[in-house]
Amino acid sequence: MSGLNLLYVEDDARLAQDVAQLMAAEGNRLSWTASGEEGLKRAGTEAFDVVILDRMLPDLSGIEIVRRLRDAGIAAPVLMLSALGRAENRIEGLDAGVDDYMAKPFDPPELVARVRALQRRAAGQAHSAVILFGDLECHIKARTAHRRGRHLALSPKEFALFRYFMENAGEVVTREMLLRNVWNLSFDPQTNVIDVNVGRLRRKLEEGFDAPVLETIWGTGYRLVAA
Template identity: 90%
Template sequence: MTGLDILYVEDDARLAEEVARLMADDGHRLSWTDRGEEGLKRAASAAFDVVILDRMLPDLSGIEIVRRLREAGVAAPVLMLSALGRAENRTEGLDAGVDDYMAKPFDPPELSARVRALHRRAAGLAHSAVILFGDLECHVKARTAHRGGRHIPLSPKEFTLFRYFMENAGEVVTREMLLRNVWNLSFDPQTNVIDVNVGRLRRKLEEGFDTPVLETIWGTGYRLVAG
């Protein structure tokens, strides 16, 4: 992935500097403003690959910004950062048109991963007829999975899970991301549903092969790696 053009609207200058360094290290170009109105103006007048919005700004809230952007037909993917991380806060943001929502404080590598994932989805890469990664194939329309040319039979939920991992291949996928994007939940039901389904998917993808493809990142989530 080539460097992205990112707009960051954040009134905390110290945090903005940290995110700017993080994005620069990833090869991205970041435009920053600490004012909501200015952020809205820039987002509406320039083509950014990703917009990162603070929720609470002194002049215009991030929620209001994304609402106005969507009303104006601006489709740039929006990632909202906020100290308000309760389920109802996330739901409000997503309903307003936010594509992803992270609570502060956040893990820098996860922020980088989410920015890349947002761009891939917005660019349509995740909606290709076939998604390829290593020796894995995800046939989106046929809803089939293959490894090394071998068909891997999956249940409907396992395929949805597999496709999400393929859309985010090589990146750490958190349990929160799985709950929201695979199970459509904005809260943690405190069950082992993720572990059970990931375990089943891992066994099906790795049975009969010498190399693993699904890693557990302890305390965080999982990562699909090339076999």
């Protein structure tokens, strides 16, 4: 990881200093603010390779920050750090538009590796700005979805699902694949979060159109098909 421009929003000054030293040792530039409002402003107006975001801030929660960023169409990769590390906490963060979620305390080398992975993923997106399949369009940088030219209003998690289905169009996508690649979970939280989100996405993809595009493969998962 060389020469990345990072933003860290964290109200624990000592932890922020430790992370700043860790990232500097890797040759990166880290800007720090303890204010959620200031972090939101900077993330919305400056170009950062990765935003590292504490969840519990005194003035504006990390969840609210990432929701506002995604609503504004800002797609900078966000890694959330939080003492709240239960499955439901991670799911809430990922549903809000967070790209990765780490529980505190964390292993410093793992933090470096995850920031590196987020930057690589974001860099790869720039080479594939639009994915086309049938009458569907997935605009990666704009984080927008279209069918037959009609814009589909998707939430951040619905867009993440749509993008993953588009990247694997025509192939069977299992629940395990969705948990690992969309929710960043290595285990099944035993909730209906996948079914609910896929159901919402299906309605938005198919409502007002005559042909279905998202099939349920019973007992296995789902498959995106061309209309």
